[in-house]
Amino acid sequence: DAGVTQSPTHLIKTRGQQVTLRCSPKSGHDTVSWYQQALGQGPQFIFQYYEEEERQRGNFPDRFSGHQFPNYSSELNVNALLLGDSALYLCASSFLVWGGTYNEQFFGPGTRLTVL
C-alpha cells in the first residue's frame, strides 16, 4: 500500500513565477492538508481540503490556493513567487471522522521548492 506521495521532489523557480505541487493521499484517506516548512522551523499549516472544499486555513495569503479532486488527490498552487516561499512543502492525508477524536495524519516526503 503506497503511502502519501508528492511530486515533484525538487523544484526551482524564479521570483514572480507560479508553481503547482501535487499530492496523492494514502489509500482510504479523504482529507488532505498542506504545510510549509522553512529551514530549521516546524511545519506551518496552510490549508486542509475535504470533499473538494477548503475546510480550514492557516495564516497564508491568497497567493496560496489549492484544489482537491474527486479521487481525493490535491494540488497546491502558489502565485507570484517570493524568495521567502522557498521551503519544504508537505502534504498530509487522513480519514476524517466527523465528531471523532482521532485523526492520524500520514505525511508525504515533501517537495523542496527553491525560489531564485
Added chain:
Amino acid sequence: DAKTTQPTSMDCAEGRAANLPCNHSTISGNEYVYWYRQIHSQGPQYIIHGLKNNETNEMASLIITEDRKSSTLILPHATLRDTAVYYCIVRTQNTGGFKTIFGAGTRLFVKA
C-alpha cells in the same frame, strides 16, 4: 501560534530512556495531545496521542499529568535512529475539520 512549549534540544545515551517534556498549560477539555517526530529530510511521523490517560504503543509511552497541563514522551530504549525533531501538539476537531499547529519541537540527539 503553537499551544505547546518544548525544550529546544536534548541529549540521550543510546540504550537509555529518553524523556521529552511538553508544556500545554492552556489545553482545553476536548483537545488531545499528539506527538510526531521528523527525521532529517523526511515528513513528520506520528508517534502517539492521548487525552487523559497514559498511553503506550510499540514506539513510545505518553504520560499526561492529572491536570493535563503537561506531558512527557518516553522512548524506553533510545537508539541512534531515534535522533530527530520531536513535536508535541494539542489538537481538537470541530465539524469543519482540524488544524495541526506545530511549534519548533525538541531536537533529540541520541549518542553512542
